Amino acid sequence: MLTIRLARTGKRNTAQFKIMLQEKTVAPGGRHVEILGSYNPHSKEAVLKTERIKYWIEKGAFVSDTVHNLLVKNGVISEKKRSVKLPKKVVVAEVEAEVVAKPEEEVKAEVVAEKIAEPKAE
Secondary structure, three states, rough: EEEEEHHOOOOHOOEEEEEEEEEEOOOOOOOEEEEEEEEEEOOOEEEEEEEHHHHHHHHHOOOOHHHHHHHHHOOOOOOOOOOOOOOOHHHHHHHHHHHHHOOOOOHHHHHHHHHOOOOOOO
């Protein structure tokens, strides 16, 4: 199954992403079928091969949530944006960081459990 997704490139702290067409089972930085564009999150600049992207979507390629939202933002496809959820590990790390940052406050187990159960919507 083919999927259009991001592959991280660039130096440390200056990430850039290639928009690639790959098999779903292949690692994101691994072997690809075609490079369909690039995205720089620092300048919010996206270079897209719109005709090739539309071609592969018509052929049945799946699109990751982040790439889907990027394509909607740039007007390549006209659909609603999808909600991108943070993995549970990231949410737990944020809660632990809050607890460490405010040691003088008493943190109740119920509050921590609620924050883990309900990730932030961004």
